[in-house]
Amino acid sequence: MKKLLASTVIAAGFYALAGTAAYADCGEVSIAEMNWASAGVAAHVDKFILENGYGCTATLVTGDTMPTFASMNEKGQPDMAPELWVNAVRTPLDAAVKEGRLIEAAKILNEGGVEGWWIPKFLADEHPEIKTVQDALKHPELFPAPEDASKAAVTNCPAGWNCQVSTANLYRALGAEKAGFELVDTGSAAGLDGSIANAIENKKGWLGYYWAPTAILGKYEMTRLSFGVEHNKADWDACTAVPDCADPKVNSYPVSDVYTVVTKGFADKAGVAMDYVKARNWDNGTVNKVLAWMDENQGTNEDGAKYFLKTYPDMWSKWVAPEVAEKVKAAL
Known part of the structure; x- marks a missing residue:
């Protein structure tokens, strides 16, 4: 009996150590904290879960799309880019994945x-006949210009933004x-955010460009309108996105693919933590709400991450094993 008990204790200790080792496999991990809010929150969510759930030692490094991708591709650092908008680097990324x-x-x-042209949801509810941008343009009386209510307005992006060009061409x-x-x-x-806030808070119509995920769409309910056509990439690249294109056609904005990208070196060492990285995803509505909370509370990216983890446990706990979820909850 003593030998059996001793064997049981040794076995239990072995499996406990093995389990601990599995969760500590990833060791040190560097995570790109991109310079926009949704990506910054994602980086801090990853840091918190990897450290507290898997025993990793996570370090955040400042990032941006092009330099972060180039560094990961050429130097293998940082280990992770939690939110990489891959349309901007699609060709070299495909090559890096293949190789x-x-x-x-x-x-x-x-x-x-x-991305797209939006109207306030209350207006869409009041006018169910407005499904497309073309439908909205039939009702100039619903979208008063801010400086002259006798005119209607399409609200554009600020000068210098890429979307200013596409919106002007579509106009x-x-x-x-x-x-x-x-x-x-x-x-x-x-000014763009303020125009939306002013319109909705004063129950006025608004039509113009915006994108998601963003804080303003977490605070105010907006409806994105269809352009009535599929996205034509060739025409978009040749004309819609080109300043002063001579003969623009109606087109739809592309949907941007947004992935977590990791280095092969991290994937090889991360162990079960890689299962989390493969499983983790969220919808724009949730991100909008987190960003809106940050905006209203002057929260940092770290604050936003903790708000998300405390507010949406039913979502993120599905990304990890039950025992990992308990560790993360305990750390909150």
Whole structure:
């Protein structure tokens, strides 16, 4: 009996050590904290879960799409880019994946990054006949210009943004000026956000460009309109996204693929932590709400990550094993 008990204790100790080793396999991991809010929150979520759930030692490094990708591809550092908008690096990324240097893990934004022309949801509910941008342009009386209510407005991006070019070309392609609409430049990101806030808080119509995930769409309910056509990449690249294109056609904005990308070196050492990286994804609506909370509470990326982990345990606990989820919850 004593020998049996001793054997049982030794075996239990062995399996406990083996389990601990499995969760400590990833060792040190460097994570790119990109310079926009949704990616920053994702980096801190990863740091918290990898450290507290898997025993990794995680370090955040400042990142941006092009330099982070180049560094991962050429130097193998950082180990992870939690939110990489891969359309901008699709060709070299495909080559890096094929050659075994990088790995596409989870599609972190499971709906992709979306762009388009939006109207307030209350207006869409009041006018169910408005399904497309073309439908909206038939009702200039619903979308008063901020400086002259006798005119209608399409709100554009600030100067210098890529979306200013595409919106201006689509404005011309749709014949919006003939329909009684002027194209309004809000001057800055704050001006663009403020125009939406002012319209909704005063129950006024608004039509213009925006994208998700963003804090403003977590705070205010907006409806994205269809352009009535599929996205034509060739025409987009040749004209829609080109300044002062001579003959723009109606087109739809592309959906941006947004993945977590890791180095082969990290994947090889991460052990079961890699299962989490492959499973982790969220929808734009959830990210919008987290970003809105951050905006309202002047929260940092770390604050946003903890808010997400405390508020949405039913979501993130599905990304990890039950025992890992308990460790993360205990650390909160």
